[in-house]
Amino acid sequence: MQDPAPPLATIAAALRAERERAGISIAELARRAGVAKSTLSQLEAGTGNPGIETLWSLGVALGVPFSRLVEPPTPAVRVIRAGEGPRLSADRADFVATLLAAGSPDRRRDLYVMELEPGQPREAEAHLPGSVEHVVVAAGRIMAGPAAEPVELAAGDYISFPGDAPHRYEALTAGSWAVLVMEHR
Missing domain, CATH: 2.60.120.10 (Jelly Rolls)
Structure with a gap:
């Protein structure tokens, strides 16, 4: 199976927005999610290679569904062809x-x-x-x-x-x- 690339720009923007909405620092979110502060900093900068486990932990720590971290805003009609999508x-x-x-x-x-x-x-x-x-x-x-x-x-x-x-x-x-x-x- 091919290793898909995560939607890094979407993840970076969503993490930053959700962390700011929650009013917590990078260090506090990293502590709550059990991830390294440097890892979280890289993710918010749009670098790094987050796995599902890391993103789930961050979503739980922020109190938001996983999808909110990986899903870009969607138009009224949306088609995802087989093999495409985040x-x-x-x-x-x-x-x-x-x-x-x-x-x-x-x-x-x-x-x-x-x-x-x-x-x-x-x-x-x-x-x-x-x-x-x-x-x-x-x-x-x-x-x-x-x-x-x-x-x-x-x-x-x-x-x-x-x-x-x-x-x-x-x-x-x-x-x-x-x-x-x-x-x-």
Whole structure:
């Protein structure tokens, strides 16, 4: 699987805006998110190579959905062609998520396409309190769900589980992919 480049300019602007909205310093946000201050400074400068885990930690520390950090403002009609869109890869797993649509403040949900390959599972930390993940497998087979009780799913299967507790995704066959709807309360 190709290692996609993250949308660095969008991430830099969003991190800076959300940090300023929260009224906290770079040092304080870095402490809350458990990331190095130098890493956060690089991200706000539009450099560095953030993984999903780092961005999730920053989103949780800021109290905002992950999508708010990677999604640029959208026009009224939006088309994302297959293989396009903001793609982010995991640091420790062959896992790529493409954000298709982000929720607004009154509709807090995000829509992703996830591409997974066999190997290291994607171990996800807890997201914002009240988060729920809805997954429909489109191709292949994956194990997904709470970290302690993942469920094997095949193409066409659906699972819903709390996203505010540790959870995991693991491809059991090559070329697996799924659609993820993330609800935030």
